Amino acid sequence: MTSASPDRPSQRPYPTCREVLxxxxxxxxxxxxxxxxxxxxxxxxxxxxxxxxxxxYKTAVRLGKAVMVDPEQAAEEVVPESLLRAIRxxxxx
Amino acid sequence: xxxxxxxxxxxxxxxxxxxxSSEDALAGIVERVRAGDHAAxxxxxKIAGGRIIAVCRRxxxxxxxxxxxxxxxxxxxFKSISNFDGRSQFxxxxxxIAVNACLMRIRTRRRRRERSIDDFLPTFxxxxxxxxxxxxxxxxxxxxxxxxxIRAFVRARIDELPExxxxxxxxxxxxxxxxxxxxxxxxxxxxxxxxxxxRARQALRGLxxxxxxxxxxxx
Numbered sequence: 001m002t003s004a005s006p007d008r009p010s011q012r013p014y015p016t017c018r019e020v021l022x023x024x025x026x027x028x029x030x031x032x033x034x035x036x037x038x039x040x041x042x043x044x045x046x047x048x049x050x051x052x053x054x055x056x057y058k059t060a061v062r063l064g065k066a067v068m069v070d071p072e073q074a075a076e077e078v079v080p081e082s083l084l085r086a087i088r089x090x091x092x093x
Numbered sequence: 094x095x096x097x098x099x100x101x102x103x104x105x106x107x108x109x110x111x112x113x114s115s116e117d118a119l120a121g122i123v124e125r126v127r128a129g130d131h132a133a134x135x136x137x138x139k140i141a142g143g144r145i146i147a148v149c150r151r152x153x154x155x156x157x158x159x160x161x162x163x164x165x166x167x168x169x170x171f172k173s174i175s176n177f178d179g180r181s182q183f184x185x186x187x188x189x190i191a192v193n194a195c196l197m198r199i200r201t202r203r204r205r206r207e208r209s210i211d212d213f214l215p216t217f218x219x220x221x222x223x224x225x226x227x228x229x230x231x232x233x234x235x236x237x238x239x240x241x242x243i244r245a246f247v248r249a250r251i252d253e254l255p256e257x258x259x260x261x262x263x264x265x266x267x268x269x270x271x272x273x274x275x276x277x278x279x280x281x282x283x284x285x286x287x288x289x290x291x292r293a294r295q296a297l298r299g300l301x302x303x304x305x306x307x308x309x310x311x312x
Contacts, residue, residue: 016221025291049226053215053298056230056305060298061266063233064251067244068151068267079142086164087138091131091171 014043020050024057115140119183126174138167141184145191148268152195152260154252162198166191181277188270189278192260199256207255213296230305250300258293265290 020043026032027040044051119140125133145166149159156162169190177186216224236243251259264275265286276286 016217017215017223018217018221021215021223021295025287025294049223052227052229053223056227056302057294057298059230059233059305060301061294063238063243063247063301064262064266064297066238067247068251068263079139079146080160083142083146083160083163084135084138086160087167087171088135090164090168091134 014046015039017043017047017050020044020047021053024054028054028058116182116184120179123174123177123183126171127177131171134167134171141187142167144184145187148188148191148263149195151263151267152192153198156198156202158198162194163191166194169194181274185270185274185277188264188268188274192264192278196260208253210255210258210292210296213254213299214292215295215299227302228306230302246304247301250297253300254293254296258289258296261286261289262293262297266294 020027020040023032023036023040027037030037032040044054119137122133122137122140126137142163146159146163149162149166153159153162166187170187173190177183215227218224238244238247251262254262260279261275264270264278265272270278272283272286272290275281275290276283279286281289
């Protein structure tokens with residue numbers, strides 16, 4: 001992946017897997033320049049390992065979110081009266 | 094290899110965004126408290142308390158003293174409310190206090206053994222290739238994230254993250270604070286938060302990888 005692309009010999013070499021994975025979040029957040037993004041896309045087009053990494057990275061984030069938003073916690077919109085009372089008593093001491 | 098679609102637009106959109114109306118209501122209550130109407134503080138706790146309880150539970154896990162930390166958070170807020178200058182949203186300011194209260198609590202816990210974050214990050218050859226090519230994961234739809242064993246498994250992997258990485262992951266990906274808000278809450282730079290978040294996500298991926306690889310995932 002470090003050799004120049006045969007069809008675009010004048011361009012820079014492909015970014016390496018290390019470069020792609022180090023800047024993956026910037027890629028996903030669309031913070032890369034168009035040129036950098038193009039280079040990333042060229043790499044991903046020929047590197048199934050990095051594509052697998054990208055997909056599993058996204059899945060890891062999605063799973064983390066999904067499991068931490070607990071329905072029991074979501075139901076806890078009402079602050080317990082005991083807590084309200086404890087705060088009230090503590091601040092009026 | 095459909096990697097061209099904008100990947101995070103849906104993935105990272107807020108699942109529980111801040112409620113502008115709540116923020117407006119809080120701003121009014123904060124002004125009343127600052128003006129001496131201390132009883133109004135009860136209303137403030139009722140409106141903001143649920144989210145603060147949730148963030149403390151998530152940051153502290155099964156810690157039995159979660160409610161004590163929530164109480165400490167609001168007492169600190171009450172005592173220092175005159176310092177709230179309104180430049181940030183009140184909930185952001187309150188989050189910072191809650192995060193600090195949680196961090197103080199975490200520091201007093203018996204320190205658990207933590208592995209280095211490097212243990213969970215990808216490794217590379219000298220030429221920049223991955224040492225071990227990444228294999229695809231079984232699709233989420235195939236196992237269902239509603240399964241209690243899957244949820245417990247993922248939670249346990251999050252708990253395994255080194256604390257400073259877990260906290261950033263919690264604030265950015267779970268609590269959905271912005272990078273700037275997270276940086277403010279933790280006293281970090283924006284670029285520092287981005288770097289730490291990326292490593293935390295990579296580490297979480299690495300921790301889950303052996304179990305979610307297609308051929309190894311338990312039925």
